[in-house]
Amino acid sequence: MKSGVVALVGRPNVGKSTFLNSVLDEQISIVTPKAQTTRDQVRGIRTEVRGQIVFVDTPGIHRAKEGGINEFMIQEVRRALDAPDLVLYLLDPGSKPEAEERVLEQLRGVTSSLMVVVNKADLFKRNPDLASWIGPWVEKVKAALAGTELRFLGFSEISAEKGHGVQTLLDQIFETLPEGPALYDDPEALTDRPLRFVVSELVRKQLFMNLGDELPYSCAVEIESFNEKVKPVHIAALIHVERESQKGMVIGAKGQKIKEIGTKAREEIESLMGEKVYLELRVKVLESWTREARKMKGLGYALEAPASLARGKGKKENR
Ligand SMILES: Nc1nc2c(ncn2[C@@H]2O[C@H](COP(=O)(O)OP(=O)(O)OP(=O)(O)O)[C@@H](O)[C@H]2O)c(=O)[nH]1
Ligand SMILES: [Mg+2]
Structure with missing residues (x-):
């Protein structure tokens, strides 16, 4: 049996939560047309005969002011990047290299395998020009990661909303995951969150x-x-x-x-x-709850001490 943890990371609004829901066939992580919808790490569990994949949905990577809810969101991303088996770096054709640089920054120092996934590929039909920046950007990501411990495995195009390419991607993920027992015993469990x-x-x-x-x-x-x-x-x-x-x-x-x-x-x-x-x-x-650590903590958005944040470790209280 194969099993492993797969972190879903990328800019806000690229479709990370849509992808999670698509592979679970249930609305576990909320999706809206607005950026920065997801605030917490959300685990989604897919159990099949061939194994179990634990997907970790994360908030979109953005510039965050210190000490507020946005720092909490980036902390959640860092926590998800702390030794997953595989990172799926999701892109949106509407993005651009300048904006994606921030994702690359977060990936530095991560020691896993990486696949770049271009979501919303359905948009290419209407506007093929949208694709022009992606090839060169993927080459840049590969070059930037060469010599680091992050292993570049490949590139794929999907439409999470329409389900296109999702099954093929799941097959590829199963191939890359190590042999091992399921992380969650209950085959019916869809998430770790109550x-x-x-x-x-x-x-x-x-x-x-x-x-x-x-x-x-x-x-x-x-x-x-x-x-x-x-x-x-x-x-x-x-x-x-x-x-x-x-x-x-x-x-x-x-x-x-x-x-x-x-x-x-x-x-x-x-x-x-x-x-x-x-x-x-x-x-x-x-x-002002978005700016005060004590109030945020009361709502389940606990900031870690700066030292542990730097290592990307630590635990958040369960809500
Ligand atoms: N056209 C198209 N739209 C999509 C696709 N996947 C997601 N979307 C739309 O993109 C928007 C954002 O989707 P989310 O899944 O919330 O994106 P996210 O990356 O989780 O966003 P944050 O939580 O803000 O980081 C929603 O309006 C989705 O319906 C797709 O394959 N094609
Ligand atoms: Mg989301």
Whole structure:
């Protein structure tokens, strides 16, 4: 049996979470059209007769200010790059070499195998020119990594959204993985994260889908209670915003906005759980939570001490 850990890394919005969901055939990691949707590392487990692949979805690599939620996100990327068996470096044809340099920086010092995966290949049909920068960029990545411990294995094109090329890529991944026992015993397990985490993420997804440009980045979702003993299952979630003025925007005139968010989130939670759910949402101000380590920690976004961050090690509290 083959088994191993495969880290999915790349710029924001390239389709890392879409790829994870595509290989799991379930919405485990949330996807939105906005950049920097994923904040936490999310493991997705694919178990087959031939073996088990543990995919690690990560936040998009971007320039992060020190000490805030963005530093936490980059910390999650570093943690995923701490000795996986394989790194899938995902690219988007809409990107460009200058933007990709930041990914290359994060890959320096990583000691694994690497495959470059160009996602959204469906976009080439409409605009073949989009592909022109990619060949030279892959050559540059290869040259930059030559002589390091990161082993370049190859290059492929997929469309995670349409499922094109995904099966072939899975075959290639299985070929590269070492022989070994499954890392997760339960063959039905799809993720290492508890159900309540996925549920909180489905609420956060609807904040991204229904609120204006910057507002979703000021929101965090905390599950206050999760009662599966009653039917329908009763879930109470608290939406934290950073300022009083944002509270009104999430609630909307006559509570219309939060109602819409709640309805859509409930539908997705019901589809995930396969049963009826009663979802209660409340909004609360947690002043400047994206910039204060103690508040972030309370929401499950714990920053590591700088020394351990430099080594890319350490553990985050489980939510
Ligand atoms: N055309 C096209 N769009 C795609 C494809 N895969 C993903 N997308 C879209 O790209 C957007 C971003 O997808 P995500 O999966 O959230 O991207 P991500 O890399 O996880 O983004 P972050 O979490 O922000 O880092 C969404 O609107 C997806 O629907 C694809 O194969 N083709
Ligand atoms: Mg994502």
